[in-house]
Amino acid sequence: MLQTSDVALAEPKNDGRREHYLGAFRSMLLARVFEEKLASLYRGGKVIGGVFLSKGQEALSASLAAALRKGDIYAPLIRDTAGRFAFGETLLDAARTCIGSRLGPMRGRDGNVHRGKPREGYYAMISHLGTMISTVAGGLIARRFRGVTGVVGATCIGEGGTSTGSFHEGMNMAAVEKLPLVVVVANNQYAYSTPTSRQYACADLVDRAIGYGVRGHKIDGTDPQVCFDVVGEAVARARAGEGPQMVVADLLRLVGHGEHDDAHYVNHALKVSPIGRDCLDVARAQITAAGWMNATQIDALRDQLQAEVESAFAVVLREPLPDPNLEDWCALSTKSLAEGNA
Amino acid sequence: MPITYLEAIREAQAKLLADDPRVFIYGQDVGFFGGAFKATKGLAKEFPGRVLDSPISEDAQIGLAIGAAIEGMRPIIEIQFADFSTCGLNQIINHAATMFWRTNTKCPITVRLPCGGTAGAGPFHSQSMEALYAHYPGLIVLNPATVEDAYSMLIAAVHIDDPVIFCEHKYLYYHLKAEALPTEALPVGKARVARAGRDATIVAYSAMVHEALACAEELAQDGWQIEVVDLRSVKPLDTDTILGSVARTGRLLVVGEAFPWGGVTAEVVARVATEGFGLLDAPPVRLNAKDTPVPYHPNLWGTHRPTARAIIGAMRELLHA
Numbered sequence: 001m002l003q004t005s006d007v008a009l010a011e012p013k014n015d016g017r018r019e020h021y022l023g024a025f026r027s028m029l030l031a032r033v034f035e036e037k038l039a040s041l042y043r044g045g046k047v048i049g050g051v052f053l054s055k056g057q058e059a060l061s062a063s064l065a066a067a068l069r070k071g072d073i074y075a076p077l078i079r080d081t082a083g084r085f086a087f088g089e090t091l092l093d094a095a096r097t098c099i100g101s102r103l104g105p106m107r108g109r110d111g112n113v114h115r116g117k118p119r120e121g122y123y124a125m126i127s128h129l130g131t132m133i134s135t136v137a138g139g140l141i142a143r144r145f146r147g148v149t150g151v152v153g154a155t156c157i158g159e160g161g162t163s164t165g166s167f168h169e170g171m172n173m174a175a176v177e178k179l180p181l182v183v184v185v186a187n188n189q190y191a192y193s194t195p196t197s198r199q200y201a202c203a204d205l206v207d208r209a210i211g212y213g214v215r216g217h218k219i220d221g222t223d224p225q226v227c228f229d230v231v232g233e234a235v236a237r238a239r240a241g242e243g244p245q246m247v248v249a250d251l252l253r254l255v256g257h258g259e260h261d262d263a264h265y266v267n268h269a270l271k272v273s274p275i276g277r278d279c280l281d282v283a284r285a286q287i288t289a290a291g292w293m294n295a296t297q298i299d300a301l302r303d304q305l306q307a308e309v310e311s312a313f314a315v316v317l318r319e320p321l322p323d324p325n326l327e328d329w330c331a332l333s334t335k336s337l338a339e340g341n342a
Numbered sequence: 343m344p345i346t347y348l349e350a351i352r353e354a355q356a357k358l359l360a361d362d363p364r365v366f367i368y369g370q371d372v373g374f375f376g377g378a379f380k381a382t383k384g385l386a387k388e389f390p391g392r393v394l395d396s397p398i399s400e401d402a403q404i405g406l407a408i409g410a411a412i413e414g415m416r417p418i419i420e421i422q423f424a425d426f427s428t429c430g431l432n433q434i435i436n437h438a439a440t441m442f443w444r445t446n447t448k449c450p451i452t453v454r455l456p457c458g459g460t461a462g463a464g465p466f467h468s469q470s471m472e473a474l475y476a477h478y479p480g481l482i483v484l485n486p487a488t489v490e491d492a493y494s495m496l497i498a499a500v501h502i503d504d505p506v507i508f509c510e511h512k513y514l515y516y517h518l519k520a521e522a523l524p525t526e527a528l529p530v531g532k533a534r535v536a537r538a539g540r541d542a543t544i545v546a547y548s549a550m551v552h553e554a555l556a557c558a559e560e561l562a563q564d565g566w567q568i569e570v571v572d573l574r575s576v577k578p579l580d581t582d583t584i585l586g587s588v589a590r591t592g593r594l595l596v597v598g599e600a601f602p603w604g605g606v607t608a609e610v611v612a613r614v615a616t617e618g619f620g621l622l623d624a625p626p627v628r629l630n631a632k633d634t635p636v637p638y639h640p641n642l643w644g645t646h647r648p649t650a651r652a653i654i655g656a657m658r659e660l661l662h663a
Contacts, residue, residue: 073409118445123412127436128432128436131432134405135408135409137405138409166433169405173403333504334503337502
């Protein structure tokens with residue numbers, strides 16, 4: 001179900017192309033420097049728990065959130081630091097969750113990529129893959145009940161996550177309800193260490209779209225301009241009432257599954273293939289070729305973002321950590337129905 | 343005109359839909375068809391667009407409810423048989439149940455589970471799932487044993503700001519009748535002394551309350567006064583009412599229809615042993631289903647689950663212990 005991109009439908013319009021690109025690029029670059037800092041803190045023992053980076057996936061991730069508007073629903077997954085920033089997450093909230101600050105949205109109760117502010121349309125993923133698809137669909141059903149139109153719900157997953165029953169149930173149900181849902185599949189070639197040959201047997205994951213009755217889009221996830229155009233088009237089609245959209249992007253995870261993983265199993269041939277490109281390098285070339293920024297300006301932007309990241313962590317590393325004596329240890333909002341902790 | 347336990351559930355949902363625009367029902371065959379047991383009979387017609395058929399996708403049904411709840415709705419999910427809720431287990435225990443604690447966002451979903459055995463239903467249409475859900479933090483598990491509670495507790499469940507597992511017993515659907523719907527109710531979380539006594543306490547819930555009452559009635563002919571406590575909710579568990587009863591009687595038999603390993607009966611005995619050991623005149627006794635899948639044929643099923651006869655046998659031993 002391959003479709004060529006229909007640029008006429010894409011958001012933004014051509015006249016806003018530069019602003020849209022550079023806005024998304026800023027989130028991509030911020031994600032990269034944020035994650036480099038996070039990896040450094042991890043190696044220094046300052047991060048509790050896992051660190052999962054998204055190097056190589058920043059363009060795809062940013063492309064989805066950059067196409068969303070206030071009032072839309074966004075449920076990012078593990079490698080969506082860029083999308084999170086593009087959706088409006090602050091550096092402080094991101095850093096706080098990774099360090100476990102009591103002042104962060106997760107308050108030390110959950111960490112790293114499991115963060116969000118659901119009431120603001122920024123859903124907090126659970127680790128069980130595929131579950132967010134039906135959850136975003138539920139958010140959209142609620143909007144439909146309220147008579148709210150013109151909103152989009154969007155979520156991301158990897159090719160490994162497409163093998164779950166939850167993915168299938170969610171896609172099918174969203175299609176039955178014809179919801180304005182966009183699911184972006186980052187086919188980064190490995191689910192932890194498992195190659196695609198052990199993950200699925202279809203010729204291409206995008207072929208599944210026709211089976212669900214949703215529109216499929218296939219893109220090179222290393223090309224930022226293509227990501228912005230086609231993902232933007234998918235979001236616009238969903239917003240226009242055309243039903244669920246599934247975007248499958250080919251790219252390569254340029255890091256381990258987590259920072260504990262040296263990714264020795266990654267096929268060298270993939271690294272030197274076109275999907276092994278670093279999307280930030282491609283973005284740099286596209287930006288300079290378009291004459292939107294020169295190399296010096298991009299370097300200056302990177303330095304500026306680096307400084308913002310350093311300041312955020314400098315603040316967060318001095319913030320109070322969770323305190324078991326201040327914790328209410330109650331999982332219910334209805335305190336009167338809580339059990340004791342015998 | 344008498345109303346059945348099943349009709350009470352239908353009436354509760356009709357009232358909820360009429361009173362609160364945030365309420366909707368989502369489940370397999372619940373729409374025009376009215377549900378496998380007719381618990382939503384006529385509701386799709388009475389409330390257009392608010393009683394929706396779902397695909398056979400328990401995981402996605404619960405996921406949808408969670409998303410809708412985040413956005414302020416009050417979804418009621420009908421799982422066709424409690425047994426199938428294992429296909430949605432992940433969304434219930436890992437997503438709905440953790441939502442408030444992790445994200446400070448309320449997740450007011452009500453999951454209706456038609457549970458418990460009926461003759462001929464077999465291993466996959468008979469299970470009692472309450473212990474499984476009660477094990478997980480962040481869930482409330484209700485088990486109405488009466489028509490009145492089926493009605494009032496379902497209304498209460500939808501008003502609760504947390505995920506509620508509503509275990510409605512299929513055996514009671516048609517067997518149990520009341521004269522009218524209740525106008526007032528005990529609060530959720532309070533157990534009820536269904537029959538007062540002084541010689542021994544039976545703690546039971548759901549359909550087992552009626553087996554326990556039949557036991558108490560029969561033993562009364564021999565002069566025994568058996569107290570029956572109906573838990574009403576297994577989580578929260580009203581330990582105070584249980585301990586109060588054991589303080590009066592000194593003897594405890596806990597009856598459940600679920601499998602024997604762990605579970606609600608074990609939890610009740612553990613609490614009485616740790617918090618009220620000195621109140622006991624004899625070792626507490628548990629009576630559960632057997633440790634096999636629920637059998638299909640009535641000859642086997644009638645012995646697999648506790649019945650009034652089995653409870654009487656256990657109680658006679660306890661009274662003489």
